[in-house]
Each structure stands twice: as structure tokens, then as C-alpha cells.
Amino acid sequence: MNKKLLFLLAILPFMMSCNGQEKKVQENTLHAKKELKAATVEFISYWDKNDTRSFITSKAGNEFSLTCPDSIDRNFNQGDLLEIKWNDTDTVHYDLPLLVSAHRIKEGPLSIFLKKHKLELQYSWKYECSGGFVAKSYSIIQYYFSITQNEKAKQALVALSKNDPTKKVKVGNKIIDYIIEKEIILEKKKLIMLNIGIFTYGGARTKIEDVYYENETNTIYELNQNTHKLVEI
Known part of the structure; x- marks a missing residue:
């Protein structure tokens, strides 16, 4: 049998394994990028301390801001307890994490x-x-x-x-x-x-x-x- 052919047959399984592993690594990386973070937070305002449109929340006394896309309902009031999810890797303006979802789990004093x-x-x-x-x-x-x-x-x-x-x-x-x-x-x-x-x-x-x-x-x-x-x- 041709030596070149023997060599190709010998390394083919390795090549297939490497290609499959590379594809799996790429898929895992993509999944990691899209993995969301979640937290229970208190809603504060749609405006930050610089009066810039943002989604301002507080967790354990610490405030943090997110970008609020148009797909998120803007019907929350200060003091509402929310369950939110966001994506740290997708930023829109001011390098703020992108808010993906927000659901009220308890009304605050203003909503009541x-x-x-x-x-x-x-x-x-x-x-x-x-x-x-x-x-x-x-x-x-x-x-x-x-x-x-x-x-x-x-x-x-x-x-x-x-x-x-x-x-x-x-x-x-x-x-x-x-x-x-x-x-x-x-x-x-x-x-x-x-x-x-x-x-x-x-x-x-x-x-x-x-x-x-x-x-x-x-x-x-x-x-x-x-x-x-x-x-x-």
C-alpha cells in the first residue's frame, strides 16, 4: 500500500478527534458567553446619579446599574423586589451589563x-x-x-x-x-x-x-x- 495513504489512514482518527474537540470547545465558549447571571434585587430608578437613563437596582445595600432594552417593561416602582437576569458580556452603552429579564416578585411601598x-x-x-x-x-x-x-x-x-x-x-x-x-x-x-x-x-x-x-x-x-x-x- 502507498506509504502516503498509510500515513493518512493513521492520522485520520486523530484529525477527526481534534476537529470534534475544537468544535466542542467553540460551542462551550459560545455557551459560556451567553450564560446569564441572576439575582433578587430592589428596584431604585430608571435614572442614575448622573441623570442618565439606566436600570438602577440595589442588592445588600450596594447599587448597580444595567442597560434596559426596549423589550423590558418600564412599569416598576422604587422599592419593588425584582428577580432579574443579565448578561455581563453584552454591553450597550457606558459598558453596563445588558438586562435580559425582570419580574416583580413583591410590590414595594410606592406600588402599593x-x-x-x-x-x-x-x-x-x-x-x-x-x-x-x-x-x-x-x-x-x-x-x-x-x-x-x-x-x-x-x-x-x-x-x-x-x-x-x-x-x-x-x-x-x-x-x-x-x-x-x-x-x-x-x-x-x-x-x-x-x-x-x-x-x-x-x-x-x-x-x-x-x-x-x-x-x-x-x-x-x-x-x-x-x-x-x-x-x-
């Missing part, structure tokens, strides 16, 4: 609150803040009302419940109104002051409270009128 109170707001701003913060401020105020023990805020909710439900804008009806006032430094914290009030159509605006938002930590404060110290909500 909004079932009882359809809290619509009107707002304006004096402080030249970013468009991202203007959008984010709406849910900040809603979240404030869902957790505060401030009596004026509770009374405002009672007043809203007496609105004529057949007409959104009617003389005598009321709406929560807030003003993004200014940036301020208190107790070495960089805060944005929000002036919250209740406006009566055909009437006047009554102030409820000034609240202070720390963008860096997603924390809301009130100022204790007796001690003049910040109190975290």
Missing part, C-alpha cells in the same frame, strides 16, 4: 400606594437641572408621599380624595404641585431642594413641605423644624 392613590402631579423648576432629573423628580415626589409620616402630606392626600372624579380640572379640585427650587449644601451633603405644595384650581397654592434629595445616594430628607437637622425619609 399607587393602587390606593392615583397621585398625579404638576411641577415647575427654578433650578437649572438636567432633563433627566426633571423626569426622575416625578417618581421621587410620588415615593416621598408613599413613605412619609408628615401630617401635612397625609392631609393633602385626604383633600385629593374629595376631588370631583368626573373632571380632572375643575374649580375646587386640588393637585399636588412641586417646584424644583435649587441646589443646596446642608450638613456637607449636596442636595436638591423640592418645594411641595397643594394647588386648588381657581384658588391658591398651600405649601406642604420642603424636601431634599441627594442625587448621589438616592436619599430623600426632611428638615426637622425643632433641631434644624436633616432627617432621612
Whole structure:
């Protein structure tokens, strides 16, 4: 038999084995790249501390951001407990991991609150803040009302419940109104002051409270009128 033919017959099984092994390695690598991570997290916001559109969550007190594709429903509220999955190898912007799925497993205080109170707001701003913060401020105020023990805020909710439900804008009806006032430094914290009030159509605006938002930590404060110290909500 031809020596070249004998040589080819001898190495053919080895070649087939190597090719099969190479294919298997490639498939395993591809599978590894697409393997997802999962965690139970608390939802915080769709805007990060730089007011950039993101999906911000917290686990064990540590915040982390993900890219939220259009396929993910944007119906979560701060405080909701979520089961999420993401892909570390697929990044879209700012090198953030790509969110693949998100499911609410427990409602937070704001979701529960909004079932009882359809809290619509009107707002304006004096402080030249970013468009991202203007959008984010709406849910900040809603979240404030869902957790505060401030009596004026509770009374405002009672007043809203007496609105004529057949007409959104009617003389005598009321709406929560807030003003993004200014940036301020208190107790070495960089805060944005929000002036919250209740406006009566055909009437006047009554102030409820000034609240202070720390963008860096997603924390809301009130100022204790007796001690003049910040109190975290």
C-alpha cells in the first residue's frame, strides 16, 4: 500500500478527534458567553446619579446599574423586589451589563400606594437641572408621599380624595404641585431642594413641605423644624 495513504489512514482518527474537540470547545465558549447571571434585587430608578437613563437596582445595600432594552417593561416602582437576569458580556452603552429579564416578585411601598392613590402631579423648576432629573423628580415626589409620616402630606392626600372624579380640572379640585427650587449644601451633603405644595384650581397654592434629595445616594430628607437637622425619609 502507498506509504502516503498509510500515513493518512493513521492520522485520520486523530484529525477527526481534534476537529470534534475544537468544535466542542467553540460551542462551550459560545455557551459560556451567553450564560446569564441572576439575582433578587430592589428596584431604585430608571435614572442614575448622573441623570442618565439606566436600570438602577440595589442588592445588600450596594447599587448597580444595567442597560434596559426596549423589550423590558418600564412599569416598576422604587422599592419593588425584582428577580432579574443579565448578561455581563453584552454591553450597550457606558459598558453596563445588558438586562435580559425582570419580574416583580413583591410590590414595594410606592406600588402599593399607587393602587390606593392615583397621585398625579404638576411641577415647575427654578433650578437649572438636567432633563433627566426633571423626569426622575416625578417618581421621587410620588415615593416621598408613599413613605412619609408628615401630617401635612397625609392631609393633602385626604383633600385629593374629595376631588370631583368626573373632571380632572375643575374649580375646587386640588393637585399636588412641586417646584424644583435649587441646589443646596446642608450638613456637607449636596442636595436638591423640592418645594411641595397643594394647588386648588381657581384658588391658591398651600405649601406642604420642603424636601431634599441627594442625587448621589438616592436619599430623600426632611428638615426637622425643632433641631434644624436633616432627617432621612
